[in-house]
Amino acid sequence: MMRIGYGGIRHETNTFSTVPTDVAKFKQLLYGEKEEVTIQNTGVRSYNGGFIDEAAAQGVELVPALFANAVPSGLITREALESLRDKLVSYLLEAHEAQPLDGIALTLHGAGVADGYPDIEGEIIGAIRKAFGPDMPIGVVLDLHGNITPEMVHGSDVLLGVKGYPHVDEYEAGRHMFRILTEAIRTGEMPKMRLVKLPWTFAPAKAMTVEGPAHEIQQFCLQVEREEEDVIHTTFFHGFPYSDIEQAGVSVVTIAKTQEAADEAAQKIAAFAWERREQLISKTVSPAEAFDKAEALVTDLPIVINESSDNPGGGAPGDGTHLLREMLKRNLPKTAFGFITDPEVAKQAAEAGVGATISCRLGGKTDKLHGEPIEIEKAYVKGLSDGKFVLVTPMGAGTAMSMGLTALLQVGNVLVVVGSVANQTRDKCPFEVMGIDYTQMRILGLKSSQHFRGWWQERSEIVPCDPPGIHSGDLDVYDFKHLNRDQYPFVMDKTWTAESILR
Ligand SMILES: [Zn+2]
Incomplete structure (x- = not known):
């Protein structure tokens, strides 16, 4: 029986908030260790609920480690990130020593920032990779507001996000990620991924996917998945500008059977989205x-x-x-x-x-x-x-x-x-x-x-x-200290072509 360890640390950090995020903030919303994680998520339309149902459907043994989720707020304290990270890694290792794990499934956010750690997801994935070595399959499911970094993508084997905003598809994204991960473990063929970071930041205010430009981009992602045989999954990540880090911004991540297919799909989606950048600018409404x-x-x-x-x-x-x-x-x-x-x-x-x-x-x-x-x-x-x-x-x-x-x-x-x-x-x-x-x-x-x-x-x-x-939604009012301002809409005439990504 296949055996998958799972867990995660989830936070959307608004670095403009004056309210620091400590361990108590995680415990206030959703915090579970070991079996508690499965109890809390069984029958729930959450990412982890998706893991649980998919594992049951496939007859995969699921071993819970630690899951902590706090309401979005200010910078995570160094102590909180390090203690939660260490606990997550040690519980996964404990499970692995009891009986070897075949893979690890993580529920993270993508826009978590801690004191001293501008990319907590890259940090967490990296810590698990270091503990388990290069051969342990790691799958990650993220929020669409993730500011995706190369460390996240290179550290994992499968990485995807929800497509909907509102995120009504968290459960389905959890199931889907889990399915891609277990399929890869069974066949021994890890899929290929491609990350494209666009020089573009937009606010959530006009980016709902029920209608409008973000809806068109979402539909285009689905179309690419339908039409391209080798493409397994695509995500258009909106990013989260209120996490004031250098890497904040829009990105595309594709998963495919071949690197060529992943590259090509990422290029297409990035180009399609980039054409709609003007429509996602938001201004104040009193x-x-x-x-x-x-x-x-x-x-x-x-x-x-x-x-x-x-x-x-x-x-x-x-x-x-x-x-x-x-x-x-x-x-x-x-x-x-x-x-x-x-x-x-x-x-x-x-x-x-x-x-x-x-x-x-x-x-x-x-x-x-x-x-x-x-x-x-x-x-x-x-x-x-x-x-x-x-x-x-x-x-x-x-x-x-x-x-x-x-x-x-x-x-x-x-x-x-x-x-x-x-x-x-x-x-x-x-x-x-x-x-x-x-x-x-x-x-x-x-x-x-x-x-x-x-x-x-x-x-x-x-x-x-x-x-x-x-x-x-009006990004002009923010005093960004770290975010790269050499991107749209800070530079209104920013030029960029999706062709440039393949070099
Ligand atoms: Zn979100």
Whole structure:
């Protein structure tokens, strides 16, 4: 019976965040050692859930090592990265010594940055390669926002990412990667890969794959896979500009039976994507503009205004007040915000109790960029909760999440969900867990860039807004220290041809 060790360390690091990421942050979201990893992921639509189901389907023995995943936030501490890395490697070695492993499957992100380690995935893959030697097959599944480095690709035998943004295909990507890895082990033929790094960076704000240019690129990747017999898999990685490292940017990774096929597919996809670069430039949209647009919409569906710039799913604090301030100012009937993070106010509401009226300073406490605290004179405490729910969106359905101690405040006409632990809103749960029936609402505010679309796209009209913040689509506002500025759109007339990659 084939025996595969698995695990990983996953983090999308927004180096503009002032909130450091330590081991406690990983333990707060998702952390498991050995059997815990399999227990946490069984029946879940996650990458690891994909490994588990594919292993079961193939009759492969899966040996869990360590899996740690934190909500995107600031730089990972050196201590956290080194201790998690060492644990992952030692648990894999322990499993290998008990009975030899035939391969290793890793779930990583691609945009993790630690103090002293600008490329944590390259570091982790390298550490495992060093411990197991050149002959151990290593497969890696990554997020589409990975800033892919040569170290990641050269250190592994199979490396691919999700194709969807929202990442509704994490489970399928996990299964697919696992299938390619086990097939390679069975045949003894490792596939060939090609990495192309384009001189291009774009923000997530306009890059959803449900429609538009990123959708066209995604479809082209699928077309290449269908039409080219020797091509096994292709990924167009969007990259993550808020990880301020030299290697941040767009890339293509292809996997094929031959090097020629991998090269050719990478070249084609890179050229196709590069032609669409202008369409992915994003500029600021104020909450007032978004509300004007929302109020003018004629629709029976609820309208969702998403605050992209304070997306905790991209490392922003989640306590920004730009959109909520506008919502309170307009004070329209049937409006709700789900949710803003402010543990102080949630606690204050809990102490006052349901039915009480409090005055508070809400949000805006992490930094100045995302808006000043909102002074609220009268907030009625309508409900309280432990903030726990289980995701229903296709992206991660079955995953247990928590907003921590959560209060539902009514401020004028507006219902405001105030959580204690930052995270992005992916589906209806942050509203529903507080008793808000979203179908009865006219306008809903939430913090997310695209992942909320995995659930909301079909159930609402969407109006994006992008006020100042560390996850803004407008890259001109960032003071990049390391990112290579000799790329598009910093250099608007940057020239590049995909032909150049093969030299
Ligand atoms: Zn992502």
